[in-house]
Amino acid sequence: MNYKINTYGCQMNVHESEKIASILRGIGYTDYENSNEKDYDIIVFNTCCIRDTAEQKILSHIGELKHEKKLNPNLIIAIVGCMSQQDGKMQLLTEKYPHIDIVLGTSNIDMLAECVLNLKQSKIHTYLIDDSERPEINEGKNYYRTSGANAWVNIMYGCDNFCTYCIVPYVRGRERSRTVSDIVCEVTVLINQGYKEITLLGQNVNSYGSDKKVTGADFAELLETLAQIKGNHRIRFMTSHPKDLNSRVIEIIAKYDTLCKSIHLPIQSGSNSILKAMNRGYTREYYLNVVTKIRAIMPECGITTDIMVGFPGETETDFEDTLDIIRNVAFNSAFTYIYSVRKGTVAASLPQIPYAIKSERIQRLIKEQNLLTKISSKACEGKTYRVLVESVKSVGKVSGRTDAGRLVTFDGGEDLVGQFRNVLISKTQSASLFGTIEEN
Numbered sequence: 377m378n379y380k381i382n383t384y385g386c387q388m389n390v391h392e393s394e395k396i397a398s399i400l401r402g403i404g405y406t407d408y409e410n411s412n413e414k415d416y417d418i419i420v421f422n423t424c425c426i427r428d429t430a431e432q433k434i435l436s437h438i439g440e441l442k443h444e445k446k447l448n449p450n451l452i453i454a455i456v457g458c459m460s461q462q463d464g465k466m467q468l469l470t471e472k473y474p475h476i477d478i479v480l481g482t483s484n485i486d487m488l489a490e491c492v493l494n495l496k497q498s499k500i501h502t503y504l505i506d507d508s509e510r511p512e513i514n515e516g517k518n519y520y521r522t523s524g525a526n527a528w529v530n531i532m533y534g535c536d537n538f539c540t541y542c543i544v545p546y547v548r549g550r551e552r553s554r555t556v557s558d559i560v561c562e563v564t565v566l567i568n569q570g571y572k573e574i575t576l577l578g579q580n581v582n583s584y585g586s587d588k589k590v591t592g593a594d595f596a597e598l599l600e601t602l603a604q605i606k607g608n609h610r611i612r613f614m615t616s617h618p619k620d621l622n623s624r625v626i627e628i629i630a631k632y633d634t635l636c637k638s639i640h641l642p643i644q645s646g647s648n649s650i651l652k653a654m655n656r657g658y659t660r661e662y663y664l665n666v667v668t669k670i671r672a673i674m675p676e677c678g679i680t681t682d683i684m685v686g687f688p689g690e691t692e693t694d695f696e697d698t699l700d701i702i703r704n705v706a707f708n709s710a711f712t713y714i715y716s717v718r719k720g721t722v723a724a725s726l727p728q729i730p731y732a733i734k735s736e737r738i739q740r741l742i743k744e745q746n747l748l749t750k751i752s753s754k755a756c757e758g759k760t761y762r763v764l765v766e767s768v769k770s771v772g773k774v775s776g777r778t779d780a781g782r783l784v785t786f787d788g789g790e791d792l793v794g795q796f797r798n799v800l801i802s803k804t805q806s807a808s809l810f811g812t813i814e815e816n
């Protein structure tokens with residue numbers, strides 16, 4: 377019995393798919409990738425709905441399975457995660473795609489094993505979106521992990537920020553932070569197991585422990601506690617919200633070698649009126665001040681971002697403010713998006729701007745950022761960085777990341793995967809760095 381999991385969306389989902397794999401392995405399934413036939417008996421779609429493009433891609437993949445199900449009626453098809461949780465989506469899924477066997481919302485994934493067994497033993501289909509408070513799936517268990525030397529660790533779930541364009545608070549619910557002792561325990565076990573990189577996950581890690589009485593610490597205190605765990609490893613975290621990234625957190629990142637000098641700090645827009653309409657809770661001046669603070673004590677800190685164009689009401693001047701701020705900050709790299717209407721969010725009811733304008737702006741934005749990324753990478757030439765080798769890229773070549781999150785490729789083989797090496801950068805090409813190992 378084999379399983380296949382199709383994962384869409386963010387790192388949170390990548391980690392959740394590891395939890396899903398653990399649930400399926402618990403009832404006797406194995407990864408189809410490891411089977412000779414590369415065949416599967418159950419396929420789980422762990423979905424995303426952050427933008428319409430993500431949804432359309434998933435729906436088209438689900439549609440393609442209709443034929444497969446006809447040939448193999450015993451194939452189990454399960455849809456879980458953010459898209460299933462969206463208002464009205466379950467009805468659409470079950471009506472338009474009757475070959476789906478199981479639909480579970482974001483807080484019901486822990487029921488997957490039970491649903492699969494019910495289907496196999498009693499032909500009972502489960503379509504369940506239950507909003508009531510439930511324990512997070514499998515929290516604290518020894519997961520089946522699939523990210524090599526990196527291990528993901530949730531420190532919190534959900535989001536309370538309600539940025540006006542964003543569906544996440546509706547599908548992931550209110551903020552819930554795990555306790556410090558739970559997190560420290562999980563991270564310590566992972567380090568003892570030999571994981572070399574721990575990535576702390578949360579929609580807005582900086583608001584971790586907003587109720588310190590429950591968690592035992594806020595984010596700065598959690599980071600400091602984790603940073604003091606001994607071992608040959610490093611710790612990352614994502615995502616930071618500019619409004620909540622305070623000086624204490626910045627100082628702690630600077631203080632400890634175990635903490636990566638790397639911050640993903642989504643800016644979204646460079647225009648104050650658009651930031652206000654987005655309910656982001658900061659101005660461009662505030663954002664620039666945060667960047668200045670980071671760079672003052674960590675000049676080499678990698679700062680990356682998310683930028684959106686075409687939010688309702690965005691004028692040419694607003695867009696130029698975005699171009700201006702990205703030149704000003706000079707991010708290492710950026711994820712760029714066209715605003716996508718999400719039903720049920722505040723911005724969905726505002727007058728929308730034409731697609732042609734959005735499309736023209738994203739092209740200008742990408743062109744500008746590509747240039748900035750190239751310059752930022754070029755500044756690394758001639759310098760040495762400590763790289764954690766992640767994988768074999770091609771015959772005789774491995775790749776990994778610097779502390780600041782830059783991708784580096786150099787000569788090496790399988791034996792280097794999961795190890796740290798000092799690499800002298802000789803050449804760069806857009807966001808990619810190339811170099812050679814320096815002997816110690």
Ligand code: 5AD
Nearest residue numbers: 541542642682683713714715716718
């Ligand atoms: N349209 C386009 N991009 C979006 N994001 C979130 N919601 C939307 C939307 N409706 C982007 C933001 C966020 C990233 C994860 O996805 O830039 O930081």
Ligand code: SF4
Nearest residue numbers: 535537538539542544
């Ligand atoms: Fe969405 Fe804003 Fe929450 Fe990020 S902080 S998940 S963009 S609502």
